[in-house]
Amino acid sequence: xxxxxxxxxxxxxxxxxxxxxxxxxxxxxxxxxxxxxxxxxxxxxxxxxxxxxxxxxxxxxxxxxxxxxxxxxxxxxxxxxxxxxxxxxxxxxxxxxxxxxxxxxxxxxxxxxxxxxxxxxxxxxxxxxxxxxxxxxxxxxxxxxxxxxxxxxxxxxxxxxxxxxxxxxxxxxxxxxxxxxxxxxxxxxxxxxxxxxxxxxxxxxxxxxxxxxxxxxx
Amino acid sequence: xxxxxxxxxxxxxxxxxxxxxxxxxxxxxxxxxxxxxxxxxxxxxxxxxxxxxxxxxxxxxxxxxxxxxxxxxxxxxxxxxxxxxxxxxxxxxxxxxxxxxxxxxxxxxxxxxxxxxxxxxxxxxxxxxxxxxxxxxxxxxxxxxxxxxxxxxxxxxxxxxxxxxxxxxxxxxxxxxxxxxxxxxxxxxxxxxxxxxxxxxxxxxxxxxxxxxxx
Numbered sequence: 099x100x101x102x103x104x105x106x107x108x109x110x111x112x113x114x115x116x117x118x119x120x121x122x123x124x125x126x127x128x129x130x131x132x133x134x135x136x137x138x139x140x141x142x143x144x145x146x147x148x149x150x151x152x153x154x155x156x157x158x159x160x161x162x163x164x165x166x167x168x169x170x171x172x173x174x175x176x177x178x179x180x181x182x183x184x185x186x187x188x189x190x191x192x193x194x195x196x197x198x199x200x201x202x203x204x205x206x207x208x209x210x211x212x213x214x215x216x217x218x219x220x221x222x223x224x225x226x227x228x229x230x231x232x233x234x235x236x237x238x239x240x241x242x243x244x245x246x247x248x249x250x251x252x253x254x255x256x257x258x259x260x261x262x263x264x265x266x267x268x269x270x271x272x273x274x275x276x277x278x279x280x281x282x283x284x285x286x287x288x289x290x291x292x293x294x295x296x297x298x299x300x301x302x303x304x305x306x307x308x309x310x311x312x313x314x315x316x
Numbered sequence: 317x318x319x320x321x322x323x324x325x326x327x328x329x330x331x332x333x334x335x336x337x338x339x340x341x342x343x344x345x346x347x348x349x350x351x352x353x354x355x356x357x358x359x360x361x362x363x364x365x366x367x368x369x370x371x372x373x374x375x376x377x378x379x380x381x382x383x384x385x386x387x388x389x390x391x392x393x394x395x396x397x398x399x400x401x402x403x404x405x406x407x408x409x410x411x412x413x414x415x416x417x418x419x420x421x422x423x424x425x426x427x428x429x430x431x432x433x434x435x436x437x438x439x440x441x442x443x444x445x446x447x448x449x450x451x452x453x454x455x456x457x458x459x460x461x462x463x464x465x466x467x468x469x470x471x472x473x474x475x476x477x478x479x480x481x482x483x484x485x486x487x488x489x490x491x492x493x494x495x496x497x498x499x500x501x502x503x504x505x506x507x508x509x510x511x512x513x514x515x516x517x518x519x520x521x522x523x524x525x526x527x528x529x530x531x
Binding site for chain 1: 475
């Protein structure tokens with residue numbers, strides 16, 4: 099059985115729709131991981147111990163285990179406690195939480211690196227602890243951490259392929275559907291890889307643009 | 317928490333952890349080989365090799381590891397490469413992590429002060445001799461920690477061979493979640509084993525790093 103790429107264009111629509119869903123998952127999970135990362139970081143650094151301990155334990159568990167295992171836990175675990183979410187939502191939650199933990203580590207280090215004088219100055223001017231964090235410390239910390247967080251977003255795009263395993267319709271599963279009809283795995287997985295590569299290049303270009311703008315605004 | 321169930325199934329997980337360890341070791345060795353070759357290619361004097369190295373890194377890092385595994389395992393037979401799932405998984409994962417290690421090794425070599433190379437060349441050493449006797453010994457110390465980060469990612473990455481039915485930790489957890497409907501117990505059991513493996517490897521890397529610093 100040789101290679102025959104002539105069947106690939108017939109499934110262009112299927113692959114394009116899959117790529118669209120991959121982009122949608124990446125954006126949703128990316129936003130969840132960004133804001134989740136900030137929340138986790140603030141709790142891990144300043145939260146009451148009753149909140150801090152569970153968040154730290156969760157981070158420890160999620161950094162030490164594979165994403166695929168976590169996806170199984172979230173998808174089947176939620177069903178077990180009676181929450182039957184669509185696979186897409188479970189996939190976004192799993193990816194989002196996984197990368198929120200990694201973003202949180204970056205943001206924590208960045209918050210601690212913000213000059214102490216900024217904090218003291220804001221408190222002296224009469225801002226409350228919460229206001230100081232929200233308006234002074236976190237904006238500076240997040241800005242400094244955008245470039246390394248960009249790397250996490252690129253990893254997230256590629257890891258979004260894993261949610262095909264819990265049945266989320268995206269690029270990898272779209273390729274699998276085309277394969278189940280044509281029995282041409284090499285051609286369609288290669289086509290899917292090509293699509294990922296293009297989306298990845300676009301994301302990298304976007305992130306570089308963002309980094310330059312942040313560097314310029316300083 | 318169903319402790320009785322955990323006691324009943326844990327032998328299967330221990331056996332699976334052993335497969336994960338074998339996968340990790342073989343993948344790491346293949347990855348280091350690909351990484352060393354890739355770094356040599358990327359820093360070659362010949363433009364062809366530089367191009368090959370850069371293309372390897374860009375393609376592998378620009379596409380999901382899962383797809384790379386699928387191309388080799390499911391697509392391989394179409395181009396005459398018939399591999400069992402364990403070998404296909406190991407080769408695909410090794411080539412994948414090799415691309416990341418290429419950049420780690422290249423970064424460490426290039427972070428050695430240029431003056432070291434210039435001085436060695438001035439003293440009459442050849443290009444290769446300079447690399448072997450002056451640059452590499454210094455670079456090797458700097459790459460232990462970042463290579464450790466790569467290996468940490470690689471151990472968790474071995475879970476990706478579960479979809480091609482290699483009976484390792486994640487596959488075993490998935491199978492028992494399906495048959496017992498106890499996702500939390502199975503997650504904790506396999507998660508604990510992953511963390512033990514990662515912790516042990518981390519200790520070895522810390523030890524290597526400390527030793528490299530003293531001398």
